[in-house]
Amino acid sequence: MQTLNLVENSNVDFNAFKLFDTRDHKNNYRKLALAEQLQTTLELDHLLNIFAMEAAKFVDFSGLYFKQADVRASARGSKAGKKERIFELKLNNRYLGTLTYAINSPISITNHTVLKQLHKLLVHPINNAIKYQQALKLAMEDGLTGLGNRRYFDQQLKRAMHHSNRQKSRLGIVVSDLNKFKAINDTYGHNIGDDVLVEFANALRKSTRDSDSLFRFGGDEFAIIVEDASEQSLHIIERRIEQAISNNALLHQYKVTCSLGYTFMNRADNEKSLFERADNMLYTRKMNMPKTLTVV
Known part of the structure; x- marks a missing residue:
């Protein structure tokens, strides 16, 4: 399992452009388009659907899953592959969860590098989605017993x-x-x-x-x-x-x-x-x- 830890200056707001190579305009445009799409939803399943469409250009996988404690999500149509490749996602050294690919063929070194860059675009949307799910849970939970309200x-x-x-x-x-x-x-x-x-x-x-x-x-x-x-x-x-x-x-x-x-x-x-x-x-x-x- 590999770990991606996105560390930022807490005094500076997140800027997706920091993740882009200013010399590669074509890839920058693609990444910017993905970053914009990932900002359109707070639903984890929908986030993975959006991300999977871009990641599929670089990885041959049949399933994409996210897990954090009791929070779980999967891309639409996910199913088992020949192997699994697991990435641990962190933000400022804080554990967010694991992103698991059900892969059908090995990931090349070049595509592995691209995938890690794409994960950086996913970290903040996933963090926002988790906070949203937690807020929803609190709104539906009895504060004393932890049962539903x-x-x-x-x-x-x-x-x-x-x-x-x-x-x-x-x-x-x-x-x-x-x-x-x-x-x-x-x-x-x-x-x-x-x-x-x-x-x-x-x-x-x-x-x-x-x-x-x-x-x-x-x-x-x-x-x-x-x-x-x-x-x-x-x-x-x-x-x-x-x-x-x-x-x-x-x-x-x-x-x-x-x-x-x-x-x-x-x-x-x-x-x-x-x-x-x-x-x-x-x-x-x-x-x-x-x-x-x-x-x-």
Whole structure:
């Protein structure tokens, strides 16, 4: 793996012309055109699509991928090649991520040099795109628990319902709140209450699949979107939540319990009707405290 570290004077704004050889007008024009195109989007996938079209003139590759922690993107139509060539991207000694080419034939020394110059044009757009993705994530995230917030829930529920209709799969939604949570806050203080909410969120994570989506609306209200759901899968989630609560030292210490309500989407549902049906089931269970859940 090779590393590209673009180091700049922090007192001078980035200038793409610094990367160009003033003697090579043809290549400068091409690089400037690429630099302009890379400034037109903050979407990582779109950035890679633009970049891949230029890089393909110098490298025989079938896939182009970017990865940084949980941020991943790929150029359109990417697939495995005979080998991989990985470049580490840095900006002022700060790690940005890795750019991986799925190559089909070796890269010549000349084209390797050109590729490194092109990477310099990509570093800033990728850095901007990562910051944009991070800002979006913060806007959709509950600050206390790290789960999705109500705004993100509304967005993801709409997406999941469209996906379920297209795939003719079953979509389940689970809503939950903590029993007598106000008493915990009043008795032990809001710091303990916050600790309880964080640990309950962790219990939800342990009780669900990676494909399930978790949300906190605020207070002690939580929701789970379960795609490709079945009655069995929702009962399993319920049992796992109960087990995770009982196994959690802090939740056990404060005698935390929760109420759950859930339902499945039907073809006449919109986002409001689906959520309200699950919420009504939660309210009914909370009032009557039955031992089992009823699926609507």
